[in-house]
Amino acid sequence: MNCQDVRHLLHPYSDGELDLVRHVQIEAHLTDCAECAEQEKRLRSLRAAIASPSLYHRAPAGLRTRVQLATRPVTHGRRRLSLQLTGIAAGVLLLVGASATIGMLMLRAGLSADDRLAEWVVAAHVRALQVDHLTDVASSDQHTVKPWFRGKLDFSPQVPDFSAQGYPLSGGRLDYLADRPVAALVYHRKLHAINLFTWPAHNDGEKAVRGLSRQGFHIRYWQTSGMTYWAISDLNDREFDEFVRLFQENSSK
């Protein structure tokens, strides 16, 4: 084996990826050839420098829980509700007849979609609280939070601040809901966190605020100016409604 052959195989040699015969041949060459041995030494020292624990990025605390929660199915509850609704739809079918059934089925389809979203919203809210990862960008300054989303989402969310009214902005975070990345804005009312998820709606239609309660959390959701909004918190209904009203007044303009 000449020097050129050896140089060519030096990397797989160093990686222990050569068959035994060639490995031994190169080993023999390196004991005789100072130049190739120097090359091999440089390669070894480079590899040692890269394989340093300080260059290894360990997963941050909380990622494990986040991943587990994200991959855990959230189907309980929805099934039960769907069953109930199926029962109601069947009853209506008997009582009122075909036209009413169609309306009911449409209602059911609409409810299921919202219901599913509600579960995602609850899961995202709980996840953020549990792993203590409410915000990716922690700031009460809307001019810090809004630009932070730039380049991370294919839309630009409205980020109003209501510190003056007692609902200060705490920051923002990227989340994943309904099979798409969404903006999560975080507000606080005293010790209560409010997560507000927003993403572009499928259409320009306006939808008035509707409310839900799930697992002790209150949810408000609406659609305006082509954006869908889902807010969730354990805040009491009155203050939560006040927050939603403030947000609507300041984001639709």
Next chain:
Amino acid sequence: MEPDERRQFEQATLPHLDSAYNLARWLTHDEHAAEDVVQEAYLRAARYFGSFRGGDGRAWLLGVVRRASLDWLAKRRAQVALVYDEDVHDRGDESSNPEFLAIRKCDQASVREALEELPPQLREVIVLRELEGLSYQEIASVSAVPIGTVMSRLSRGRQQLQARLASCTEGEAL
């Protein structure tokens, strides 16, 4: 996913969370994005767990993480066309400046920087080989390229690192 399958999924993939994050972090250059990418990768992995044939879950999972990282990068590239990205621009300026290369010291920060500046395809194989200790065969399966390509990318990547760290490797410090 049934409880049994779910347990198998977690047993096969959760022990490799560090590896998943390390690869995503090196490919995306962004700690927050890396977390999002890892979560997305686990979601995809859960969806396609049926296609996992058993054996080493790490290489299989890393393949999914790599794909998710590239998707994230592609999406960001599309956005970078609209938004000026300081990171990318700064990096480009530094690496094209020979003086900058020459004055580097032989410390871990320089090695990290040099590795970050490598083209993604080369960085990927270096990370998988040197930090994860994957074999050529495993890297080939993660990166979805032939073994010959793995070998040539590793050589090129290391040569570029040596060139960037020239001042280090001449001496004894490395």
